């Protein structure tokens with residue numbers, strides 16, 4: 001679910017660094033990328049209504065990148081977003097397992113170190129910060 005996209009959630013494709021992009025191209029030479037900041041996003045072209053686009057790193061046995069998958073993928077269903085002028089960490093409603101948990105539990109989990117890791121990574125890679133989108137719920141704001 002988190003590796004297949006339609007025309008409405010294609011913005012969710014991860015940001016690859018040069019190394020992981022090269023690996024994806026070795027696996028799937030037809031993959032196309034576009035630069036964004038210091039990284040690269042998949043150029044999926046036009047996607048028709050009802051059509052699905054598979055991430056070019058996705059194989060029948062899962063992600064071909066294994067532990068080297070992009071940061072976005074490693075932290076999903078969390079995502080760092082810009083919300084009302086502030087960076088926040090939000091959780092996707094598409095992941096029922098995590099989204100259905102008590103939000104205080106999720107916030108406490110993030111505060112044990114993952115939130116700091118995400119904000120620090122975003123300082124160096126601001127292209128991973130996405131505009132806030134309605135099917136996410138804010139769990140933690142950077143300064144609150």
Ligand code: SF4
Nearest residue numbers: 003055057058063073
């Ligand atoms: S890089 Fe791997 S984990 Fe990330 S969307 Fe593609 S297949 Fe899924």
